[in-house]
Every structure is written in structure tokens, then in C-alpha cells.
Amino acid sequence: MQGLSPSARLRIEELSARYPRKRSALIPSLQIAQEEAGYISEEIMVEIARMMELSPNEVREVVSFYSLLHQKPVGRYVIQVCTNISCQLCDAEGILRHLRRRLGIGPGETTPDMKYTLLEVECLGSCGTSPVMQINDEYHENLTPEKIDCILDGLQ
Amino acid sequence: MPESVSLTIDGQEIRAPKGTMVLEAARTAGILIPHYCYHPGLPVVGSCRMCLVEIEKVPKLQPSCATPVAEGMVVRTTTPQALENRRSVLEFLLANHPLDCPVCDQAGECGLQDYYMEHGRYDARHDEDKTRRKKAVPLGPHIMLDQERCILCTRCVRFTRDITRTGELGVLSRGHRSVIDVFPGTTLDNPYSGNVADLCPVGALTDRDFRFQCRVWFLGSVPSICPGCSRGCNIEIHYNRRFDPRYHDRRVHRLKPRPNPEVNGFWICDEGRYAYRTIDAADRLKIPALRRGDGLREASWAEAIGEAAGALRGVLGGNGPGAAAVMVSPQMSNEELFLARRLFRDRLGIDRIAGRAPAAAGASGDDFLIRADKNPNTRGMDLLFPDAGDCRDLVESCAGGRIRYLHIFRHDLSRWYDPGRLAEALREVDCVVFEGSWDSPTARLADVVLPAAVYAEKEGTFVNFQGRVQRFYPAVPPPGAALTDLDILARLAAALEAGAAGSTAAGLFGEIAAHVPEFAPLTWQSLGPTGRWLANPGNDHAV
Numbered sequence: 295m296q297g298l299s300p301s302a303r304l305r306i307e308e309l310s311a312r313y314p315r316k317r318s319a320l321i322p323s324l325q326i327a328q329e330e331a332g333y334i335s336e337e338i339m340v341e342i343a344r345m346m347e348l349s350p351n352e353v354r355e356v357v358s359f360y361s362l363l364h365q366k367p368v369g370r371y372v373i374q375v376c377t378n379i380s381c382q383l384c385d386a387e388g389i390l391r392h393l394r395r396r397l398g399i400g401p402g403e404t405t406p407d408m409k410y411t412l413l414e415v416e417c418l419g420s421c422g423t424s425p426v427m428q429i430n431d432e433y434h435e436n437l438t439p440e441k442i443d444c445i446l447d448g449l450q
Numbered sequence: 451m452p453e454s455v456s457l458t459i460d461g462q463e464i465r466a467p468k469g470t471m472v473l474e475a476a477r478t479a480g481i482l483i484p485h486y487c488y489h490p491g492l493p494v495v496g497s498c499r500m501c502l503v504e505i506e507k508v509p510k511l512q513p514s515c516a517t518p519v520a521e522g523m524v525v526r527t528t529t530p531q532a533l534e535n536r537r538s539v540l541e542f543l544l545a546n547h548p549l550d551c552p553v554c555d556q557a558g559e560c561g562l563q564d565y566y567m568e569h570g571r572y573d574a575r576h577d578e579d580k581t582r583r584k585k586a587v588p589l590g591p592h593i594m595l596d597q598e599r600c601i602l603c604t605r606c607v608r609f610t611r612d613i614t615r616t617g618e619l620g621v622l623s624r625g626h627r628s629v630i631d632v633f634p635g636t637t638l639d640n641p642y643s644g645n646v647a648d649l650c651p652v653g654a655l656t657d658r659d660f661r662f663q664c665r666v667w668f669l670g671s672v673p674s675i676c677p678g679c680s681r682g683c684n685i686e687i688h689y690n691r692r693f694d695p696r697y698h699d700r701r702v703h704r705l706k707p708r709p710n711p712e713v714n715g716f717w718i719c720d721e722g723r724y725a726y727r728t729i730d731a732a733d734r735l736k737i738p739a740l741r742r743g744d745g746l747r748e749a750s751w752a753e754a755i756g757e758a759a760g761a762l763r764g765v766l767g768g769n770g771p772g773a774a775a776v777m778v779s780p781q782m783s784n785e786e787l788f789l790a791r792r793l794f795r796d797r798l799g800i801d802r803i804a805g806r807a808p809a810a811a812g813a814s815g816d817d818f819l820i821r822a823d824k825n826p827n828t829r830g831m832d833l834l835f836p837d838a839g840d841c842r843d844l845v846e847s848c849a850g851g852r853i854r855y856l857h858i859f860r861h862d863l864s865r866w867y868d869p870g871r872l873a874e875a876l877r878e879v880d881c882v883v884f885e886g887s888w889d890s891p892t893a894r895l896a897d898v899v900l901p902a903a904v905y906a907e908k909e910g911t912f913v914n915f916q917g918r919v920q921r922f923y924p925a926v927p928p929p930g931a932a933l934t935d936l937d938i939l940a941r942l943a944a945a946l947e948a949g950a951a952g953s954t955a956a957g958l959f960g961e962i963a964a965h966v967p968e969f970a971p972l973t974w975q976s977l978g979p980t981g982r983w984l985a986n987p988g989n990d991h992a993v
């Protein structure tokens with residue numbers, strides 16, 4: 295298992311020096327770590343906890359709270375499907391069912407070729423255009439199964 | 451004295467110090483507002499919403515655990531709105547709570563059960579399956595976790611973060627997926643870990659030691675003092691009220707902390723908590739015994755007391771009081787020490803008295819509750835026997851052949867004296883009397899063994915290291931033929947015709963107050979449930 299690279303450590307140290315309490319830099323530090331490895335391993339959590347003067351579980355609380363932070367390796371495309379109330383009313387279940395069938399994986403799983411990870415998430419804040427999913431940093435709105443096929447076909 | 455304000459709660463006029471939360475102010479007036487996340491020993495988070503109450507002129511219900519009292523405030527805790535809130539909170543909490551009460555140790559003392567019976571009582575409206583999570587996960591040596599039962603009040607998390615500062619526990623994930631857990635590969639193992647089972651309002655964290663041992667409604671409870679170190683943490687002894695030796699192998703099932711802000715706050719250490727096992731341990735002394743040849747033979751009390759008294763009388767008459775010696779112990783109560791002082795020192799004129807012994811190997815303390823001195827009453831012994839000598843020196847005197855009668859209270863000398871040399875030293879003494887509760891190499895070297903009650907089987911007082919005089923009460927009777935030290939000393943005094951009057955703990959405490967200036971302002975009654983300070987406790991008060 296790899297720890298943080300020296301340059302990531304340096305960036306995190308610089309960040310946390312900007313705050314009266316080091317822990318204030320926790321979320322950006324986790325983003326730096328994830329940029330590097332694609333996810334945040336337990337080893338990295340322990341390392342960051344030490345740097346921020348936190349217990350490892352406090353770091354894990356934050357990592358597990360945010361759906362944008364991953365505890366396991368993820369695919370090149372992380373697909374987050376909203377199944378919260380507004381999307382639910384617009385058949386988010388059907389959207390999810392379609393994705394399951396098309397990708398052959400369930401929420402929380404990654405395809406063997408490491409291309410896709412499927413996640414079920416809470417409200418993405420775009421209820422007006424539900425149902426909604428997010429692929430990496432981009433929103434895809436007013437989804438239908440056809441539209442999804444079209445989007446996925448366009449991904450390398 | 452902090453400034454105080456007056457307010458009205460449910461029609462009662464209440465005065466409370468400024469800064470008090472409404473929930474606490476209500477409690478002092480006997481109004482118990484249901485709550486989960488709030489605990490008086492932990493930082494307030496106001497997250498469970500169970501404690502909401504109506505406050506006049508405030509449009510929405512307010513969390514009573516996080517709302518400070520204010521002058522003229524009018525609080526109502528049982529309005530239809532407040533009651534409806536409790537029902538709703540319970541409905542949400544129970545939506546995913548398993549109904550495994552029949553196999554849950556918490557049943558009978560569970561915050562969900564109790565409040566449901568008081569405030570819930572709704573018909574279930576959920577058809578959905580309950581969420582499934584990890585059950586029966588050992589978190590460490592003492593604690594078992596059931597994630598399904600957890601209501602996420604975070605008391606346990608705050609305990610490990612703010613009280614022990616060990617930070618083992620956390621709330622992971624969010625929403626209905628949230629669970630309590632330790633970090634992978636770590637355990638909940640700190641010297642105070644048992645407290646989280648007491649803190650947990652439901653059966654999510656239970657004590658592995660108590661698991662499936664006894665339903666809580668069969669337990670009786672008696673206030674006591676932990677004898678494990680000189681802190682003297684206030685505890686409750688929980689014993690099986692329906693103990694039957696045919697079916698049960700122990701009478702005392704667990705110890706729980708009893709709040710005392712001056713001494714232990716709300717907590718006790720694990721070492722003290724699990725030391726209850728010594729009460730019903732297999733090596734308890736239960737029957738008096740006398741040396742016959744190489745071995746000890748069981749005897750009646752009359753024979754045992756007769757032999758000890760005869761030997762002592764012979765030595766006092768033949769060699770004088772200088773040839774008799776007594777080892778008192780900081781494990782003895784003040785009353786026992788006082789009675790021993792009156793009998794041996796005042797009536798019989800024995801002044802070879804030792805008390806202090808070397809600490810057991812590895813005895814250590816910390817900067818929270820645990821003290822390195824593993825005796826509950828060193829301070830009391832020092833007050834009642836200010837001139838008591840060192841036990842090691844007394845063993846040396848025995849080895850030197852200067853002692854003909856030795857009365858040992860409780861000490862196991864082999865813990866700090868080479869066992870081989872100890873046997874030789876005690877062989878020099880004509881009559882060694884051992885008065886104590888557990889078998890030990892020392893007991894086996896004695897000529898007379900007098901089985902004595904432990905703290906859970908008698909009443910008395912200890913003085914803790916801070917100078918707080920605290921009272922303990924009997925929970926169960928002494929086992930077998932064992933007697934309390936007060937009874938044993940009274941019998942010995944009677945056999946020696948040295949006067950036996952005033953051998954109740956209450957009476958003796960009165961005499962201590964009359965004879966020992968530090969105890970002068972105290973009375974047996976005034977000690978109350980949480981004790982009182984000595985006249986000059988010193989400046990060691992801080993918890």
C-alpha cells in the first residue's frame with residue numbers, strides 16, 4: 295500500500311498551515327489525496343489523521359459522509375444516480391434499473407474493466423430537472439433510458 | 451455562587467443558576483424530560499430532538515437540553531405539541547430498530563422501551579423491511595456492538611472523544627446508512643471502555659461480561675464505594691435478588707458507576723468495574739480454620755475465637771504486650787480500624803502495630819480516576835493509626851523471634867515478601883491469626899484463619915485520597931460461616947473479656963467523630979449518598 299507522495303504531503307501541510315486549527319484543511323486534503331490515488335485508503339486516512347491531529351475514525355467519518363470521496367478504487371467514470379424524493383417521483387428507480395442492466399453491476403460496484411462505478415446518492419440539488427445523475431463532475435438531467443444509452447455510448 | 455434566575459416549568463416556580471439548561475432545571479424540580487443524546491457528563495449536541503418543549507413566546511418547540519434558562523421563562527413540557535413530537539421521534543427511531551428485546555440485555559432498562567411505553571404507543575405504519583446491519587460485533591475486551599439497535603445519539607462517540615480522549619468510536623456514512631464503528635483493525639480498549647455500555651440508552655453497546663447473565667429486573671441495587679483504589683468511586687452493586695445456589699454461580703452480577711461530581715463524575719474504570727468477580731470468587735474463605743499439624747482443619751467460630759483468644763491471653767500474660775503485634779490494613783473500614791484500635795491498642799496495650807505495605811508490582815495510576823494506591827482507606831488508616839509502622843519491618847521482627855502473637859488483617863504478605871523467608875519468619879511466631887476474605891499463601895501459613903466479609907457484605911466508611919468520607923452498604927450476606935470484621939472483633943473482645951459494646955458501624959462512627967478531630971463535624975446520617983469532606987481534607991480536592 296502506498297502512502298501520500300511527498301508533493302501531496304507538502305501541499306497538505308501548506309494548506310493546513312493556513313488555518314488556526316489544522317483540521318480545517320481536512321476536506322481539501324482528502325481531495326488532494328484522492329486526486330493522486332483515485333480513492334482514499336485506510337492507510338491514507340491514518341496518515342492524514344496524524345497530520346491534522348485527529349483520530350483516524352474522525353477522518354473516516356468525513357470520507358464516508360461525502361459521496362464524492364471514495365474508500366475503494368473506483369472506475370474511470372463514477373456514475374452517481376440520485377434516488378432522493380424528487381427524482382424518485384420521476385422514476386429514478388427505472389433509471390437505476392436501466393443502468394444496472396446496461397452495466398451489469400449494482401450500486402456500490404465497479405465493472406471488472408474498471409471503467410464504471412455505479413453509486414446511489416441523495417439529492418444532487420437539481421430537483422427541477424429530475425431524474426438526475428452525475429458522471430464524474432458533470433450533471434446529466436431529465437434522464438430517460440434512451441438518453442442514458444446515448445450518454446454512455448459517447449464515453450471512451 | 452452564580453447568579454440565578456427564576457422560571458416556570460409546568461406551572462412550578464423554579465430558581466436555577468444562570469447557564470443551566472432547561473432540562474437540568476426541570477430535573478431538579480422532579481420533572482423528567484425524555485432525552486437521548488443529552489448526558490450530564492458529556493458535551494451537549496442537541497441532535498436527537500426527543501427533549502423538545504414549548505417555551506412561551508417562542509414559535510417553535512425548543513430543545514430543552516440546549517436551551518439555557520432565562521428570567522421569567524415559561525416552559526411547558528407536556529403540551530399536545532410536545533407529546534406529538536416525542537411520538538414522532540420514537541416512530542422514526544423505531545422504524546429501523548429490530549424488535550429483539552427478548553434477547554437484548556438492555557430490555558428492562560432501555561430508553562426506547564421506556565419512552566415507547568410512556569409516549570409512543572402508536573400502531574406501526576411501516577410495511578417496509580427494516581435495514582440490516584452488523585450485530586454482535588465485539589469492539590474490544592468488554593463491549594459488544596449491535597448496529598441495528600443503535601439510535602445514533604453519539605453519546606459513546608463523545609465519551610471516547612471528550613472524556614477518555616482516545617477517539618476509538620465514530621459515526622460512519624450518513625442518513626439511514628449511518629452506523630457506529632471503530633476504525634478498521636482497531637479495538638475499543640481503554641481503561642474506561644465499560645462506561646459506554648452504561649451510557650448507551652439502548653442495547654447497541656452492551657457489556658460482554660454481563661451478556662445473557664441475568665435479566666435486569668431480577669437485579670437489586672445497593673449504593674457502595676469501589677474498594678479498588680484510593681479514589682473511592684461511587685458505585686452501585688447489582689446483585690441477583692433471586693439468587694439460588696442450585697442454579698446460579700454468582701450473587702453479584704455487575705457494578706455500575708453512581709454519579710458523584712466531587713469524586714468520580716459519572717464514570718468508573720474497567721479494573722474496578724470487573725473486580726466484582728472477587729466477591730463470589732472460588733477462593734473466598736468461608737469457614738474458620740485451625741492449624742493441626744501440617745494442615746488447616748475447619749473449625750467452629752467458638753473453637754477458632756477460643757484458640758486465638760487463648761494464645762493472645764497467654765502471650766500478654768507470659769511475655770507482655772510487647773510480644774504481640776497487629777497488622778491493620780488500608781483495606782479495612784474506619785469502623786473496623788477503630789474497633790481494632792480500641793481492642794488491641796487501648797484495651798490490651800499492644801503498640802506493635804503496622805499498616806502500610808509495599809504496593810503490588812505494576813500498580814499504577816493515571817491523570818483521570820485511577821490511583822496508584824490500590825487501597826480504599828489509606829487515608830482513614832493514617833488518621834486512626836497515625837503511628838502505625840511498616841509491615842515489612844514487622845515481618846523482620848517476627849523473623850527475629852521477637853513476636854509470639856501476630857494478628858494479620860487482610861494483607862497477603864507473600865505479595866511483597868519472599869515466600870520462603872516469609873514461611874520461616876511466621877514459623878517463629880507461636881500464633882499467627884489471619885483475618886481476611888480470600889485464601890492466600892499468608893492464610894495458609896496461619897494458625898487460625900478467620901473468614902471475613904467483603905465490602906459488598908457489610909456497612910462502613912472509607913476516606914478517599916481527597917479526604918472524602920464515604921459510606922458503603924451491604925448488598926449480600928457474607929458467604930458460608932464468614933462474619934464481618936466488626937462481628938469477629940466483638941467476639942474476640944468478648945472472649946478476652948475486653949468489652950464488646952458499641953460494635954455497630956453507626957455507633958463506632960459516632961465514637962470516631964468524638965475521638966478523632968478530623969472526623970469531628972461528621973455524623974453517620976450526615977454522610978448521605980455521596981459522602982462528606984473531613985474537617986481538613988487538604989487541598990487535594992480536584993477530581
Ligand code: SF4
Pocket residue numbers: 599600601602603604605606607630649650651652654655
Ligand atoms: S451505540 Fe448507543 S451510545 Fe452509541 S450512538 Fe448508538 S445508541 Fe448512542
Ligand code: FES
Pocket residue numbers: 376377378379380381382416417418419420421424426
Ligand atoms: S431529488 Fe434528485 S436532485 Fe433533488
Ligand code: FES
Pocket residue numbers: 484485486487488495496497498499500501502513514515516
Ligand atoms: S436530548 Fe435534547 S436534542 Fe437530544
